[in-house]
Amino acid sequence: MIRFIEKEPYSPIEHSYEVEDILYKGKSKYQEISVIKNPFFGKMLLLDNIVQITERDELFYHEMLTHVLMYAHPNPKRVVVIGGGDGGIVREVLKHKTVEKVYFVEIDDLVIKVSREFFPTVSCAVDDPRVDIKIMDGAEFVKSAKDIDVVIVDSTDVIGFARTLFTKEFFNNVKSAMTENGMFVTHTESLHHHKEVVVEMQESLHRVFPVVDLYTVCIATYPGNWWAFAVGSLKLNPRECRHPFEIDTKFYDDEIHAQSFVTPKFYKKLINRQLQW
Numbered sequence: 662m663i664r665f666i667e668k669e670p671y672s673p674i675e676h677s678y679e680v681e682d683i684l685y686k687g688k689s690k691y692q693e694i695s696v697i698k699n700p701f702f703g704k705m706l707l708l709d710n711i712v713q714i715t716e717r718d719e720l721f722y723h724e725m726l727t728h729v730l731m732y733a734h735p736n737p738k739r740v741v742v743i744g745g746g747d748g749g750i751v752r753e754v755l756k757h758k759t760v761e762k763v764y765f766v767e768i769d770d771l772v773i774k775v776s777r778e779f780f781p782t783v784s785c786a787v788d789d790p791r792v793d794i795k796i797m798d799g800a801e802f803v804k805s806a807k808d809i810d811v812v813i814v815d816s817t818d819v820i821g822f823a824r825t826l827f828t829k830e831f832f833n834n835v836k837s838a839m840t841e842n843g844m845f846v847t848h849t850e851s852l853h854h855h856k857e858v859v860v861e862m863q864e865s866l867h868r869v870f871p872v873v874d875l876y877t878v879c880i881a882t883y884p885g886n887w888w889a890f891a892v893g894s895l896k897l898n899p900r901e902c903r904h905p906f907e908i909d910t911k912f913y914d915d916e917i918h919a920q921s922f923v924t925p926k927f928y929k930k931l932i933n934r935q936l937q938w
């Protein structure tokens with residue numbers, strides 16, 4: 662039996678998956694791309710041997726990274742999705758009737774191509790006429806973007822070419838690109854395995870956005886499982902749902918929205934200590 666061993670990027674931990682089939686292996690200018698099949702998770706997309714999505718559990722991540730802000734924003738019309746080459750976030754964003762335009766900014770067009778072929782239920786909305794695909798670095802895109810209501814970063818880990826999406830300069834450019842109720846969300850690794858990354862990100866956002874928050878969800882296939890999302894908002898509290906719950910989701914709803922912002926005691930302590938430095 663073949664096994665795929667994933668080495669966590671920041672911790673001395675490995676995860677092992679049985680491989681039923683290797684469906685694709687390729688290399689772009691940016692990364693190695695593979696699609697394997699596991700008997701439990703189904704098809705899995707790997708970038709540089711790190712699990713990005715699986716057929717079985719992609720919905721938890723995609724729904725939570727998208728709908729929390731899409732419901733917190735009173736009228737999200739113009740949305741930027743950075744990264745997310747598999748198309749899962751674009752699919753979820755387009756479930757909202759208010760949306761008129763989605764800038765889908767992915768640096769690596771091969772990820773979109775592979776996802777179209779192997780993950781049709783995830784990439785199904787990328788050809789919608791409201792979607793404008795830009796093959797470029799998201800950090801460059803936001804320098805000239807305007808009138809954006811919601812910015813969602815669905816990137817690879819905070820290493821390599823994704824680093825540009827975690828700098829103060831990037832956050833400032835996101836802020837300048839936004840409308841008055843603008844909101845921003847990015848993944849910020851695991852509360853369990855990467856507390857330092859989580860805290861650092863909150864601190865960086867505090868230097869740029871008036872309102873900063875954090876919510877979490879459990880993802881079976883991401884390191885540490887307890888996955889965190891960092892929010893920066895120009896004025897509105899992201900904990901509030903501002904329109905009636907009506908779209909088709911499997912996991913996210915208004916109760917999950919509220920519950921996802923509950924953070925444990927140790928995290929609050931850590932943040933307070935850091936902010937006094």
Ligand code: SAM
Binds near residue numbers: 691722798800
């Ligand atoms: N949900 C996944 C996770 O958290 O592991 C991420 C999935 S998505 C495939 C990540 C995408 O971000 C990749 O396709 C990668 O090419 C893209 N990406 C990384 N850095 C980027 C950047 N600076 N600008 C635009 N896209 C970027």
